[in-house]
Amino acid sequence: MSTPTIFCFGVAILLGIAGGLLTDVGSWYHGLRKPRLNPPDWLFGPAWTIILGLAAWSATIAWSAATDEGERQLVVLLFGANALFHLLWSPLFFKFKRPDWALVEVAFLWLSLVALVVGLAPISTTASLLILPYLAWVTFATWLNWQIVRLNPRTA
Template sequence: MTGSWAPIWIAGGGALLLGIAGGATTPIGSWYRELAKPAWQPPNWAFGPAWTLILACAATAAVMAWNAAPDAAARRDILILFGVNALFFLAWSPLFFMAKRPDWALVEVVFLWGSVLALLIGLWPISRTAALFILPYLGWVSFASALNRAIVVRNLPF
């Protein structure tokens, strides 16, 4: 598949599916609107575009790393890194929004953050440029983690 359009379609399709799943599991209802939130929280409308950009960067990183991978073992590692990250990405919104447990989501976001860091570290030896495309994702999850914590602290107990 190296050098073909397949990695682009797969990574782009994966990012699109993750974005759709994330949006579908993020109902903004009265429960969420009534939570005490920090003044520095972005407006609700900003989260969709932010995640779209971040997932596009991650998909770009995936394609770049895949095309730069020296062998099948490196491509397998890339798939594992992105697969694990996708699982942790998919777990956060249902915990926070559907289960209405920001405290559980705060525990889970540690694993999401770790999986993003693993992407950065794992892609670095394959393609430094691909790894750099993960930096916005790491920054956003770091910010989201701080926001998650601030919401938990302001709204205990759950």
């Protein structure tokens, strides 16, 4: 296994672990009103595992397909920005109990995914396509976040 592959999957594993540690599905979360389409709690772990695995695979393919240092830097920049925005959402929503702030932040996560799809396409169509499930899930998660904000207005 190549060093880039180990690195990409290592980052994906760390993001998954961090996301799990920053997600407290306790009484506060269970007390929120949620839309009818809110998935069961058990689904989020497997969904993120698959999505982050596909993202790691995408990063590995894009790194290998990059033809020069400029393209490799673009791959690192795009995935680095995405990792940052990925990490920020859970603490805003769960630790700070601010779905409204998380809703603002998720727009940046969504845009980082669009940037990945568009930015990777000239380097590797396959790498770009592997990001689409992540983009679809975050699009759905954005709708869920918006519904939770709408159904649970802040009084303070």
